[in-house]
Amino acid sequence: MEAGIVGLPNVGKSTLFNALTKAGALAANYPFATIEPNVGVVPIPDPRLDVIHKHIRTDKVIPAALRLVDIAGIVRGASKGEGLGNKFLSHIREVDAIVEVVRCFEKAPGGEDITHVEGTVDPIRDINTINAELILADLQTVESSISKAERSAKGGDREAIARLEVLKKVKPVLEDGKPAIGVRFDDPEQQKAFKSLGFITAKKILYVANVSEDDPHGRGPLAMKVREYVKSVGGDPENDVVPVCARIESELVELNDADRLEMLQSLGMDEPALSALARAAYHLLGLQSYYTAGEKEIRAWTVPVGATAPQAAGVIHTDFERGFIRAEIYSVDDLVQYGSEKAIKDAGKLRIEGKNYVMKDGDVCHFLFNV
Numbered sequence: 063m064e065a066g067i068v069g070l071p072n073v074g075k076s077t078l079f080n081a082l083t084k085a086g087a088l089a090a091n092y093p094f095a096t097i098e099p100n101v102g103v104v105p106i107p108d109p110r111l112d113v114i115h116k117h118i119r120t121d122k123v124i125p126a127a128l129r130l131v132d133i134a135g136i137v138r139g140a141s142k143g144e145g146l147g148n149k150f151l152s153h154i155r156e157v158d159a160i161v162e163v164v165r166c167f168e169k170a171p172g173g174e175d176i177t178h179v180e181g182t183v184d185p186i187r188d189i190n191t192i193n194a195e196l197i198l199a200d201l202q203t204v205e206s207s208i209s210k211a212e213r214s215a216k217g218g219d220r221e222a223i224a225r226l227e228v229l230k231k232v233k234p235v236l237e238d239g240k241p242a243i244g245v246r247f248d249d250p251e252q253q254k255a256f257k258s259l260g261f262i263t264a265k266k267i268l269y270v271a272n273v274s275e276d277d278p279h280g281r282g283p284l285a286m287k288v289r290e291y292v293k294s295v296g297g298d299p300e301n302d303v304v305p306v307c308a309r310i311e312s313e314l315v316e317l318n319d320a321d322r323l324e325m326l327q328s329l330g331m332d333e334p335a336l337s338a339l340a341r342a343a344y345h346l347l348g349l350q351s352y353y354t355a356g357e358k359e360i361r362a363w364t365v366p367v368g369a370t371a372p373q374a375a376g377v378i379h380t381d382f383e384r385g386f387i388r389a390e391i392y393s394v395d396d397l398v399q400y401g402s403e404k405a406i407k408d409a410g411k412l413r414i415e416g417k418n419y420v421m422k423d424g425d426v427c428h429f430l431f432n433v
Contacts, residue, residue: 063364064129065268065343066157070188073165074272074308079132081311082336100132100153106344106351106362107337110394110424114353114360117397122359126351128344131157154196155260159347160267161339164188166284166305167274185271185288193241196262201236203259204229224251228259236263268346270339271305278329280305304342306335350423353394354378355403371419375429385433389415391425 069075083102106126115123133153154160164185208229214222227249232242241263247253256264269292271285280286280303289299297303314322314334326333344364351362352374365374371391376383391413392406400406 063159063347063349064131064157065159065161065347066131066133066154067161067163067270068133068154068192069163070165070191073163073188075163076132077308077312078163078270078272078306079130081308081315082130082339084312084315102130102132103127104130104336104340106340107333108351108362110351110353111360111362113394113398114355114426117401118355118360118403120355120357120360122361124359124361126344126349126362126364128340128347130161130343133157154262158265159343160262160265161270161343162189162192162267163270163272164288166271166280166282166288167277168284183284185284186291189269189288189291193263194239197236197239197241200242200261200263201233203261204233204236207259208233220251221255224249224255225259228252228255232256232261266346267302268339268343269303271303273305273307275307275310278305278307278310278331278335301342301345304335304339306339311336350421352421352423352425352427354428355426365421367423369421370417371415371421371427371429372417374421374427375431378429381433382429382431385431386417387430387432389419390428390430391415391419393422394424394426397426 067075067079079102082104104127106128108125111123111125131153165183165188166185168183208226211222211226211229215226228247231247232245235242235245242256242261243264243266245256245264247256269288271280271288273280273282273285277285280289285303285305289303292299292302310329311334314325315336317325322334348367349364350367351364354361354363363374363377365377371389372383372386375386375389392403392411396406396411397403400409400411403412406412
């Protein structure tokens with residue numbers, strides 16, 4: 063699963079991306095950091111891994127990970143090819159969700175001016191600018207696809223008929239300046255067609271308020287405007303907005319553990335904001351973690367919410383899903399209570415689950431399979 067970081071020029075997007083990937087590179091036992099010039103892999107902070115490790119000793123602990131793509135900066139007119147418009151469009155269509163960075167500080171630390179592309183700092187205007195470009199880009203997709211779909215539909219092609227109905231339903235919504243994410247389809251064929259068209263505005267958005275050093279919790283007027291905007295469009299301002307001071311985060315990743323803790327305490331922060339951002343992006347994508355634990359490694363695996371036990375097993379290896387027999391499952395709380403897997407089993411708390419079992423966030427699993 064991937065999330066794309068977008069934003070106007072000079073909002074701190076690249077500083078944030080670099081801090082995220084540097085933080086990933088510092089994580090033990092996992093090869094994080096940039097894997098392409100504009101792609102990074104970052105760990106999902108998860109204290110449950112430490113809990114498991116206290117009771118099951120192993121050489122390696124591997125957290126779940128999220129791929130982040132640094133999308134080329136968006137400017138007004140990007141949908142028409144302004145700036146790096148075409149490059150931004152090709153990259154953003156491929157990600158599963160959008161992390162939108164908006165500037166919520168007037169001046170940089172030290173008081174120096176960082177020129178905003180629009181001349182003034184206004185996060186809501188910036189959000190509207192980006193949203194407008196994404197809507198226009200999707201409208202271009204509709205207009206370029208609809209005539210082809212009409213021709214194919216005349217021949218009775220079921221997929222083309224479904225695609226045409228989707229395009230007809232989405233077009234007036236986009237023309238009205240609204241995103242495609244609000245359009246609903248009851249017909250399964252149309253749902254499939256909608257997904258295949260890859261509308262940018264059908265993707266979920268996590269807003270990152272890039273705040274000043276004296277407002278790390280994002281309670282200043284500019285960050286609060288972003289929260290109010292998210293609430294006005296039906297979002298959850300507490301979960302869909304993450305305040306981050308990119309400058310602070312870029313300093314934190316350069317420090318050792320002791321100095322990092324001291325700096326966090328001086329700022330009144332429990333953890334780096336990057337940790338909250340990684341978790342928020344993970345949940346935005348509708349993902350959850352389950353664990354495998356043994357002598358060689360303890361590892362968090364990523365599955366969509368609602369995944370069945372065989373689908374979860376398939377994340378490890380396709381043979382596990384193909385030859386799935388059953389899963390032996392317990393919770394992290396069980397491990398804390400009983401102290402070991404053997405004690406959990408002796409207490410009758412080890413659950414045997416079959417093919418229809420729906421995974422729960424935090425399950426610890428052993429899969430039995432035969433191929």
